[in-house]
Amino acid sequence: MAPETAEVQSPPPPPTTDGQPAEGPPAESAAPQRKPWLVIRPRSGWAALDLRELWRFRDLLLTLALRDIKLRYRQTVLGVAWVVLQPLLGAAIFAFVFGLVAKLPSEGIPYFVFAYAGLTAWTAFQTTFTKASTCLVQNANLVTKVYFPRLVLPLSTAFGAVIDFVCGLAMLVPMLAAFHVAPGWPVLLLPVWLALLLLLALGAGLVAAALSAQYRDVQYILPVVLQLAMYASPLAYALKVVPEKWQTLYSLNPLVGLLEAVRWSLLGSAAPPVAAVAYGATVAAGTFVGGAMIFRRAERRFADVL
Amino acid sequence: MSTGDIALAVRGLSKAYSISAGKRQTTTLAETLVNRLRHPFHRARRETFWALDDVSFEVCRGEVVGIIGRNGAGKSTLLKILSRITDPTRGEVDLHGRVGSLLEVGTGFHAELTGRENIYLNGAILGMKRAEIGRRFDEIVEFAGVEQFLNTPVKHYSSGMYVRLAFAVAAHLEPEILLVDEVLAVGDLQFQEKCLGRIRDVAGAGRTVLFVSHNLQTVSLLCNKGLVLRGGRVVFSGDSHGAVDAYLRDLEATRLAGDENSDARPGSGEYRFVSAEPCKALFHGGDEKGVVFRVQRRRAGLSRFYLSGLLVDANGHTLGQFDSRLHGLTLPEAESFEGRLAFRTPWLKPGTYRVDLYICSLGSSPIVDKWENACTVYVSPLTPYAFPVPADAIALGTVLTDFRWEVETVGQLQGIAAGTEMDRRRE
Numbered sequence: 093m094a095p096e097t098a099e100v101q102s103p104p105p106p107p108t109t110d111g112q113p114a115e116g117p118p119a120e121s122a123a124p125q126r127k128p129w130l131v132i133r134p135r136s137g138w139a140a141l142d143l144r145e146l147w148r149f150r151d152l153l154l155t156l157a158l159r160d161i162k163l164r165y166r167q168t169v170l171g172v173a174w175v176v177l178q179p180l181l182g183a184a185i186f187a188f189v190f191g192l193v194a195k196l197p198s199e200g201i202p203y204f205v206f207a208y209a210g211l212t213a214w215t216a217f218q219t220t221f222t223k224a225s226t227c228l229v230q231n232a233n234l235v236t237k238v239y240f241p242r243l244v245l246p247l248s249t250a251f252g253a254v255i256d257f258v259c260g261l262a263m264l265v266p267m268l269a270a271f272h273v274a275p276g277w278p279v280l281l282l283p284v285w286l287a288l289l290l291l292l293a294l295g296a297g298l299v300a301a302a303l304s305a306q307y308r309d310v311q312y313i314l315p316v317v318l319q320l321a322m323y324a325s326p327l328a329y330a331l332k333v334v335p336e337k338w339q340t341l342y343s344l345n346p347l348v349g350l351l352e353a354v355r356w357s358l359l360g361s362a363a364p365p366v367a368a369v370a371y372g373a374t375v376a377a378g379t380f381v382g383g384a385m386i387f388r389r390a391e392r393r394f395a396d397v398l
Numbered sequence: 399m400s401t402g403d404i405a406l407a408v409r410g411l412s413k414a415y416s417i418s419a420g421k422r423q424t425t426t427l428a429e430t431l432v433n434r435l436r437h438p439f440h441r442a443r444r445e446t447f448w449a450l451d452d453v454s455f456e457v458c459r460g461e462v463v464g465i466i467g468r469n470g471a472g473k474s475t476l477l478k479i480l481s482r483i484t485d486p487t488r489g490e491v492d493l494h495g496r497v498g499s500l501l502e503v504g505t506g507f508h509a510e511l512t513g514r515e516n517i518y519l520n521g522a523i524l525g526m527k528r529a530e531i532g533r534r535f536d537e538i539v540e541f542a543g544v545e546q547f548l549n550t551p552v553k554h555y556s557s558g559m560y561v562r563l564a565f566a567v568a569a570h571l572e573p574e575i576l577l578v579d580e581v582l583a584v585g586d587l588q589f590q591e592k593c594l595g596r597i598r599d600v601a602g603a604g605r606t607v608l609f610v611s612h613n614l615q616t617v618s619l620l621c622n623k624g625l626v627l628r629g630g631r632v633v634f635s636g637d638s639h640g641a642v643d644a645y646l647r648d649l650e651a652t653r654l655a656g657d658e659n660s661d662a663r664p665g666s667g668e669y670r671f672v673s674a675e676p677c678k679a680l681f682h683g684g685d686e687k688g689v690v691f692r693v694q695r696r697r698a699g700l701s702r703f704y705l706s707g708l709l710v711d712a713n714g715h716t717l718g719q720f721d722s723r724l725h726g727l728t729l730p731e732a733e734s735f736e737g738r739l740a741f742r743t744p745w746l747k748p749g750t751y752r753v754d755l756y757i758c759s760l761g762s763s764p765i766v767d768k769w770e771n772a773c774t775v776y777v778s779p780l781t782p783y784a785f786p787v788p789a790d791a792i793a794l795g796t797v798l799t800d801f802r803w804e805v806e807t808v809g810q811l812q813g814i815a816a817g818t819e820m821d822r823r824r825e
Contacts (some may be wrong), residue, residue: 117773126404126494128492128493128494129493129494129496130492130493130497131490131491131492131493132479132480132482132485132486132490132491132493133489133490133491134485134486134487135490136484136489141769149525151522151528152522152523152525155518155519155522155528156522158507159511159515159519162511162515163508163510163511166510167510178646186477233502233505233506234505234506234523235483235502236483237483237502237505237515238481238483238499238506238523238524238525239481239482239483239497239499239525239793240506240523240525291624303427307426307430308426309426309427309428310427313427333569381511390824392485395478395484396415396484
């Protein structure tokens with residue numbers, strides 16, 4: 093029962109509608125045979141990412157992203173306000189618990205601003221990961237009835253996160269002005285850090301999505317994993333606060349370098365160690381590529397198990 | 399048909415699903431991991447169910463192919479593989495053109511979005527580019543007839559409007575190869591005509607259509623080629639009338655096989671029907687129709703059960719369900735039973751009908767015996783109406799009805815009753 097050949101999708105030239113034979117040597121029969129536009133075969137093993145197909149479906153990618161954004165605003169009472177309220181409330185709680193009660197240092201910047209800056213980046217990571225990992229189960233009706241490159245679904249979740257991040261930043265600007273904090277040139281690198289955070293979230297989300305399609309309990313483990321990740325990341329505290337002997341082990345978390353880098357860009361605080369940032373970037377890229385490959389390998393079963 | 403004109407070629411296509419026999423298939427990661435730890439070398443006994451088994455056929459450009467077969471024959475699986483929604487286990491398909499599939503109406507529609515937004519969303523999901531949807535937007539809206547409601551959320555639409563809008567978007571798909579899966583089962587008659595018309599247009603434009611349906615009438619009207627599937631295999635491939643015949647012959651063969659070998663029928667088998675015959679060779683549409691049957695016990699162990707039946711017309715529409723629970727009838731254990739199923743309504747149109755008979759248990763495995771096509775009921779061309787019946791006067795209904803018209807003209811002295819008296823008086 094094991095399928096033998098890997099799928100070979102002939103790269104699609106525009107289909108010949110005039111009936112002329114496209115190309116190719118004559119086969120056994122005398123009449124010249126047209127090369128098929130597409131051959132469907134059983135697939136096995138790893139599949140290529142197929143960026144060309146994704147590009148063909150770019151309209152769908154944008155439409156799905158737009159749908160999610162519209163729905164989010166239409167269904168909430170507070171609408172757009174919620175996007176901004178979430179990190180604000182989060183930062184307020186952090187400021188109380190960690191800033192006031194625990195008195196964690198925040199490198200000379202008012203704790204609230206410190207927490208808020210980190211939280212906007214963290215929220216982008218968290219929502220992308222959560223949405224990407226649940227998108228298959230939530231859109232099972234699409235996956236079982238329509239063809240499209242399945243990567244489109246999780247990828248479309250990243251757009252919303254970018255919009256949220258920008259809104260969060262908009263709130264940050266008056267805060268920085270109020271507390272006389274001025275970021276320098278590193279602020280230009282902010283899009284890079286965001287992109288890396290999203291790559292990491294998407295990569296992990298793709299693996300989680302593939303698992304969730306097969307095993308329905310995975311979705312319930314994820315929030316717990318995220319909580320752990322949040323406390324294990326320099327969100328409520330700076331990297332410097334972590335005791336020296338633990339720092340190396342602690343820095344195995346790729347989010348460490350990236351979050352510190354975000355704060356460096358936004359708040360002009362001390363630059364993070366280059367090694368940590370490079371490590372974070374590599375892990376992010378690797379996770380994305382690896383996650384995409386795992387997803388592509390698993391996707392042929394999605395319509396059967398969802 | 400020269401090879402240059404092939405739209406799609408299927409060779410040896412097979413699709414297997416594995417069903418774990420015995421223990422329930424685990425669908426949680428936790429259970430799977432625990433099972434792995436407990437039995438590291440245990441390989442679950444897997445049964446393979448072949449939904450499609452070595453299917454091969456070719457379709458030329460511009461053909462409209464009807465795919466028919468019993469439930470579970472593999473028709474929808476075939477369409478899913480051709481639409482690239484699921485992978486085949488074996489075999490190959492050559493596609494010479496872009497495929498658009500319509501396996502469901504309104505895929506991706508979201509209740510909170512407006513009609514306009516849903517058109518763009520559904521169109522994108524079906525594979526149309528945004529610009530393309532924009533160009534066809536007015537046509538789509540006109541086809542659906544929802545112009546005034548474009549900016550209201552779809553959750554406020556009536557179910558008819560919803561279906562019309564959903565189909566309107568799909569109807570404007572223009573792929574080279576169109577696959578349609580019984581989506582015409584929804585909607586009213588007028589709408590179904592519109593949809594059929596649209597499919598005819600698409601076919602007329604030289605596109606290839608593959609059309610899965612249970613409605614034999616539609617298949618013979620719309621399609622020029624037919625493919626019959628049974629148990630995942632191709633039983634017939636040729637012209638559409640031949641396909642319909644082959645399908646009906648196949649049904650008949652199943653009935654005969656069912657007669658001979660009742661144990662091969664589906665059901666747990668404690669009791670089996672051993673015979674079923676109509677009371678009369680020919681019934682009148684308004685008479686009481688009856689089927690005599692005998693049931694025999696094969697195994698002990700079933701304490702209470704009930705009988706059920708279906709009346710199905712030649713087009714595959716189920717006209718009635720005869721569930722004995724509706725009369726509070728359940729049967730106790732006994733060696734054998736005989737009896738009669740009788741029904742007066744619905745009044746049947748002239749033609750052939752099949753009766754499916756069921757024995758069902760009140761316990762956990764509900765079906766004890768399922769006998770599809772247990773017997774055929776023939777209804778005579780003489781209808782119960784007192785007047786001669788023009789063909790189009792009874793063409794549109796699925797059954798005949800016992801009805802009357804009561805009309806009064808306003809302002810005259812006499813009322814008019816039912817139409818019959820008045821006509822006689824006039825003449």
